[in-house]
Amino acid sequence: MSEVRITFVDCRGTEKVIEDAPVGDTMMQIATANGVDGILGECGGGCACGTCHIYIDPEWQHVVGAPDDVEDMTLDMVFETRKPNSRLCCQITVSEKMDGLRVVVAPESL
Numbered sequence: 001m002s003e004v005r006i007t008f009v010d011c012r013g014t015e016k017v018i019e020d021a022p023v024g025d026t027m028m029q030i031a032t033a034n035g036v037d038g039i040l041g042e043c044g045g046g047c048a049c050g051t052c053h054i055y056i057d058p059e060w061q062h063v064v065g066a067p068d069d070v071e072d073m074t075l076d077m078v079f080e081t082r083k084p085n086s087r088l089c090c091q092i093t094v095s096e097k098m099d100g101l102r103v104v105v106a107p108e109s110l
């Protein structure tokens with residue numbers, strides 16, 4: 001399997017199902033390539049801007065994992081909307097285990 005199914009739910013509750021998300025790309029690359037509202041990726045994936053903020057469904061957190069220290073610091077920039085299940089999607093590389101993953105796009109806070 002080199003492609004997986006990922007669902008983004010944008011700020012208005014609209015679901016965008018991406019059936020052919022390439023394994024090995026980041027979630028941010030996939031979101032921007034598919035025009036997911038609310039994912040800007042302004043720093044190009046450098047973990048510096050906080051404009052790719054998403055919430056991971058609790059059922060998927062053990063698969064996706066937790067942010068590292070650098071991501072944790074960048075998430076502090078979006079403290080107004082940060083939750084325990086926040087991640088920056090430029091720091092999530094899609095794997096085959098993520099087939100069926102569903103995430104919610106955080107409201108912009110920057």
Ligand code: FES
Nearest residue numbers: 041043049050090
């Ligand atoms: S794209 Fe800038 S932090 Fe993710």
